[in-house]
Amino acid sequence: MTVQPDPFVPQLYRVGRVRRELTDTTTLELAPVTGPRPTFSPGQFNMLYAFGVGEVAISISGAPDATCFVHTVRDVGAVSGAIAKLKAGATLGLRGPFGTRWPVESAQGADLVLVAGGLGLAPLRPAIYHVLANRRRYGRVVILFGSRNPKDLLYRRELQQWRERLDVDIEVTVDHADADWHGNVGVVPALIRRVTFDPHDTVALICGPEVMMRFTVNALRDAGVSPARIYLSMERNMKCAIGLCGHCQFGAAFICKDGPVMRFDKIAEIFAMREV
């Protein structure tokens, strides 16, 4: 990692382009007011600070080689709402990047199955960018994405672009739809048997609501993928993001430093427990 500023104190960032993705979801491009943007790896997150309101953990969802941080924020509370409503030119605070990364390097040579649910596509997107930019280093690349309904499909234009590539297999599904939708209707795990990959040499990256991840893991394991090659992005209450406040504990792991990306076999036991 490059030189880190004080991890306790937010750095000032300015909002560049703002794009409304869905009715309540906005993507913001953030550039540091002074100095270069710190380097980051796909899978990591920043703590975004809305002045006087508070901080929230948001995964980075842009390309690692961009000059700014790209964050897709959904308005679900006071802090995320304040951030999602920022206009171009506004300033906010940012601490980060923090957390573990998607194993895009060690997955080279294998088939890759990337499974996203709902807003979970945002934390996976940097990994998708990386893989597509280095397509030759991977075997088959499969992207599976599920959403509530067609209106809630995130990054729809990019999904279309990715689908147009001949070297990527994309399947999209929604929980329910109306007759205008000509795609799949059904749950994400059901997509797995529709696509081809070598389960004995596949790395799977999954991001979405925990219930969806749980059933997706089951479907992948039923298909023969090893639990040691399945990675999830976990989420818990985040406050300090630097392993000092204790809030993000998940069993013995701190999501802020042992996660958010975690290898499934290492958390399999805890994952099956309730209220952990």
Added chain:
Amino acid sequence: MEGLEQILAQHPFFAGFSAEYSQIVAGCARNHRYDAGEYLFREGRPANEFFLIRHGQVALEIVAPGRSPIVFSTLGEGDIVGASWLVPPYRWMYDARAVVLTRAIGIDAACLRGKCEADHHLGYEMMKRFLPILVQRLHATRLQILDVFGR
């Protein structure tokens, strides 16, 4: 009829089916072709047939007044469409619409029910194949009900 028997034997649903039973089932089967927008069956009608999709996509949908139909599942190549034929009163519970040009094999429900009554081994072979599909769809439906992507 022989052509149908071969097609049936190749369909994933009938994997491992004995030749004898394949013949019996083929005796209840016929080919179907649906253009995009055509319905395989509609809610409330007698469930006389179930379908094996050979090619295409079928949307299962439910109609409610004041709104356009809600699609809650799509099925494609290799899938089975229709379970209401198994259970009295043998009536369809929803609509099944071909989304694109769809070719399917329809198997006469009354015919097959009769054959299964006459030969319970055949009946068991059919149940063994149907139940996993139904259980899987029950799981999926429960997941959908959770509305995990909801706000």
Added chain:
Amino acid sequence: MNQERLLITCEGLQVLIDALADRGYQVLGPTVRDGAIVYDTLTGVADLPAGWTDRQEAGRYRLERRGDGALFGFAVGPQSWKRFLHPPVETLWTMRQGDQGVTISSAATTTPKWAFLGVRACEIHAIAIQDRVLRDGPYPDTAYAMRRQDAFIIAVNCGQAGGTCFCVSMQTGPKVSSGFDLALTELLDDGHHFLVEVGSEAGAELLERVPHQAASDAQRTAADAVIARTASQMGRSLDTDGIKELLQSNPDHPRWDEVAQRCLTCGNCTMVCPTCFCTTVEDHSDLTGTSAERVRKWDSCFTLDFSHVHGGSVRSTARSRYRQWMTHKLASWFDQFGTSGCVGCGRCITWCPVGIDITQEAAAIRSTPNAGKGERHGGS
């Protein structure tokens, strides 16, 4: 470490305190207030709880008069040194929006130099445990590190075990072995003296200012005997053999349901525990929105909000929160920091309003280690 044992008197102790004050140290130590022994600024020996002891049991704490004038004749009170080193409230930074734009600055920390007088062995271990958490991780709490670094520690070997003490089980006492500048053992037979052990150069240097003499063999033996007697008086014990695996493999033990019926999730245990470190942050701003600050406060995993994620708490039941605290303290801490999180001070037992006893809970689970297993969630 200096093997020499020296002796000072109560007057010598006063000289010691004065010498520390002369060097700009704020001397903090035990004193009686509001019916308890708390830690506060001491000006001299007269502020110490002379002739006082504590009677501690599950959910019970009372001070009582001793028959002698011991200055340290008690165990530990509701406070620990974490209230100085890891303060309950701390401003992390302030922000100002002015004409030049926005500036955010770290809160200036001017920490007074502290001398802690009367640090027990369990407390020294607790400080070392918090060092690992707050200072030795990938993101050190620099304010903590500074406070810690400058602190002068005068330890005391316990002359009397508390009713809820189990430092012997946790191998954290009663004898202090390291982590101090000076260590005292109070001797009450044959006058009133303190055997002194030097633990650092700073300690040796300070002791030069204090009238002292070499301890006799009899006095050294007496000091050892005091410590041995304390060790034999432990009010509780905890079998630590395989405790990590025991707790981590019993998430569904019925004991958790049982303790949940008693636990009020009040969080007292986390407040008094010398190693609990969890905090939360609050962001405040003034009405004009031109200045803001972030304040860090002690928090407790027993609150419902602690594990809140979109729309609800992960640990919504008292059962899951008690399980979290105890499993973290006795088991997960090993995975995270390489040691147990518990030092056997007994505070959580004493200060629990309903008298829940961590040693009793551990023993209950140990006695039926497979009680929760075999229950599998069926259904399709």
